[in-house]
Amino acid sequence: RELALSADLLIEDFSNKEIRTFGLNFANIRELNPAIIICSMSPFGRGTKWEEKPWSDLTIQALTGMCSVNGEQGKSPLKEPGTESEFITGANAFVASVAALMNRDATGIAQQVNVSVLKSVLHSYSPYLLAALHTGNPRQQQDQGLHFGLVPCKDGYVSLSVRHEPTWEHMWLFFGDPKFAQNPKFDTAIKRRDNEEELSKILFPILANYSRKELLHGLSPLRILVGIANSVSDLLEDEHLKFRNAFVEFENEGKFWKMPGAPFQMSLTPLKFKGELSSKDFSIWDHSANNTSKVFPNSTGTQRMKGPLSGMRGVVLTQAWSGAYSTQLLSDLGMEIIQVESVTRMDPWRGGVPPKLAGLYPESDPGDRPWDRNALYNGVNRGKKAITLDLNHSEAKDVFMELVSISDVVVENFSGRVISNLGLDYDSLRSVNPSIVMVRMPTYGTSGPYSNYAGNGGTTEPVSGMSYLMGYRDGPPINSGIMHTDAYSGVLACGATISALRERVVSGVGQEVEISQQEASMTLLAEYIMEGSISGTSPMRQGNSNRDYAPQGCYRSKDSIWVAISVKTDDQWRSFCHSLGLEDLFAKKDYATKDSRIRNAIQLDSEITECISGYMSEDVAKKLQDALVPCEKILTLLEAAENKDFHEMKLFEEISHPESGNFDYPVPPWDFETTPVQSPGPAPMLGQHSEEVFRDLNGWSEGEIMRFKNLQLTGTDPLI
Template identity: 30%
Template structure:
């Protein structure tokens, strides 16, 4: 493999012109991805300047490689970000609109005030985070904005591939719901959950735990890993305790279980624990901050943090590689304003005609493939009856008939795919896959690197079968570096990247922010893959795309490193407080699990809140008229707001505040978010042969001409064996019968 620190020979998106009018991280990151891949990106700042300029170095990072607008220029892609209703799409270029609500539903055009915090409350994820005896917690770092940016870049490149005239509509509320709700809405539909309010704030256990010198994070994704963990902490006696083998049992006996875990972790250093966990292949990570990540040997070996152009701070490098090299942006030099030649719009979906072999598992890999399938690609999901996708077992009832078809996570992330099974440990199964690779456009996988290499299907092996294929590899930590063989999931890389470090109560441990690293990794990888396919269309040559899950998470946590190296201040945990907002919090109202979120960003919003509460002290203390004065008293303001809210109805109060121009929201129940008036579009009724009729979340944005995202329901195991093995692999009915008889393919695990 080539030296990953070297620059690629030619930008992948050379000749593509993008005009970006962003207001937040979402639009700015979309433009940054396209610039990194070689597009000419022209930044058109809103009147009064870009709001991110107030965040200094973060703006410098996100605007690198772009050039200021010289006036009206013609473009291939428009990225536009709005405070409310997206404007009309111009005829011609691909247009991607980012806004809080999108352009459909009852809320656009109402001037409804909002912040990232109120979106987190409105979408339901706030109630999933924290501990039962305290208030719900926000996810630190505004994760949905980063995912929205990656989705915007993906939609833009899909539109370019589809003919150059299309519009995508990306609502931040919908992205928030998809990114951090963990598909509990699908689970509630499957189980017929009661509408009675319940406390859903539970920490994974084990998760982030104290060590002799810091914190370590665990993520157990299987029963085997839990059993190995009990051996790791020197408690083999717990193996016989059936109650502790379940999440519910560990919650019920939380004090006893946590004491057993901490009795061992606090006797060992983080490094000792990681070394021992690696022997068991238990996913584990140090819990790092914006300062400590810079010294991590793996990111140092991969050269992931680099100096900005002025040398005043460090920031992440591009979080994906092409043929082993990180891409280089096109020079931010003035270009012409001549009209852009555009092909006529192709019929159908933009990725129609693209064949993708999907070896992805869990959320990140499966989400990438689902994005491609929803945009028209023929995606063939490949599992083994010996090794089914782990998402199938999450939440399924092991006592139910065909339990592996009822996993709510699997159902939520595998729309629009055909599905086969092949035992790749058998030569005959591997030969069938190789035949399919020879005729495919894309091969996608997110295993640990050793898995494909042991099959002889590393990049050299795949390229020998098909020189024009694009291979997307999404290992947790990348293909090089000291952690290349470590297993990792979303929680693992959230712990590693710093996302946990800024999520949690001010006096409490770091907290996992509920999974945004997976959809960030999936969307990031999809954008990189489409950039590679754009290049292949010009050259006919295949390419290896490496999109590590950890580097996507590190990019989402970029502001921590940027701030730490620019100012020496390392951001930490502040509950629901955040720079630029005061007061900001969630307050218990009348009724069970009834919470009101309030987020004040301006002096005018403060004046409106003060008038509604009528609290005398707020009128008497002149210092509260300014942000600095409120920030200095935000803990006291929280206590006063809690006293005021405790006798009020959350819904009525939120509406009163919104009418006065104060960002507010009821913290929604994520189990029933499919009933939300502004989110119903994101859930489609699917007829599944085992789960029955169920409303499932689909791709969290709208795309020109797509009335319904769900064309094929999530596939049952091996549903399309005969069709695909005949049509794609060229096997005869007798050959397929033989594979089934020998257990090389099948429909039961």
């Protein structure tokens, strides 16, 4: 209590029972410390009908559709390794906390913020939930192969992205057989997918001659996206990560261990890691002497304003998922976001132009403007303004720099070389605006041997170690069904952006922020990296296991619907067995204690599999939930998007798009007490706001706008 009375921020994730047991009174703390921000995390949201619902990371992933896309066709659905739903919730709590602090410093109004695990996961999956609603055909499990996931090579597995014809041709040039690229059976991505079994018989023996690193260093310079499936040991010995000092080392009782370092780097205010905590870290400090931010007394405490970042502007070069998601979050928080695209090189998530379409359209109909109807783009760009500029042209670059001069933030997620090639590096930007915050999000960061290599979610998962841990026991590594590392990196990038903006209030200058998506994703696996650094061996495929639960897994019921079950405590084990009438199982000594169940987890899992196969899924879920045992039916993405409970809890809102029509989108993951997040409106159409921005912000006449159009430096239709 004394610490809270002198603190700027209180973060808590207590259950209601714990709050009652500990006698916590947050209202009283706020009365005594009007400047404090309280960030509360909960699984389903405080005050909702599911406030007391039992849960685990696995059951959240089941309930949101996350599990349904993971794993091989016909096999058990899989969760993401570790506790990913909790990590992304923590990242969202970071975003909300820093945003609330920044708003308090500016307005004097402190507030409470609520962040739920359920909202965090649903919002992070927005593009694929929207895609399911658009098409009625949710994404499902997919077998690994060249079209998706990992393929074998000499010393392990790699992800290769050769969907586009130039990259397909470059790969065969590297293999020394350029003519094969013209083989009519395989000369388009669709043909390669349709004939993948035959292609694999040709390609896999060739890949067996190359190591992962040979493929990475040989194909990446040819603009082919390559992701090598790294084990924990591989990560700890990787030359790129060593160059970047990506790990921090600690010593305890003569033993050394490593863990991932900071998920982002800040040029002016680098993150600092403390060693082992001592008593002085918990001492009371003089709040007024140590707080460098402007803190004002709370006024009414009930004033309701726009989002906490209202009044700020970002001009951004973000595309696809991670970058676009980070700037959508900034938009959700009230920042004006001007998305800069090009009519000659559209965001790939717009889905292409005829005849090469790759979008997920309403009723699977591309319409006249398919680039404005794709669920992927529309799912991560809500509320933004969109302009088009050909930044390869000096005049267009000048326009961009004018916008930078009147903006607060620039965000980009190109590969490392692109920004320098365009002449838009941080030094160039701050020459026109010393207070600009520039956020860069390349896959491998901006320095190191791999920094110029491009990547995407399909390569980030393997290079971060995620794919090596994901898969069935004794099976090969696999990629997840949807590359969730993109969303996680996007949330962290949003929080880093706000942190730099808050520091700017103190210093008066901006700074460069770098997010290596590889290193950000590695933080999801911190416990495994620490374990591997101590033991000297790499943890293997995790399946649906968790070191603190047994039984835990996905089990096929009598009606062929999979259910996810997590049992952590002895009380839950007793309730599990009694509610399903499994008295003989409960009596077995091998499962009498939590430790014995974890020790015999494989054997226990086999018995649970047999037991659940005799029950209907609805019966299992109801009986176990009533007994306070975490259990959920595994929903598809479409079932999650249409879930009646979610809509009753107002976890979705309808947004009307001029080309796509009316669809439900997940609401943002935070609830701010006094600066509520406003409905941001739909994603923009290509170049929709160019004239508005050029006229209102650049001060152009209609004649100047028309001249730019005639030069094809801007427009609303792609020139591809």
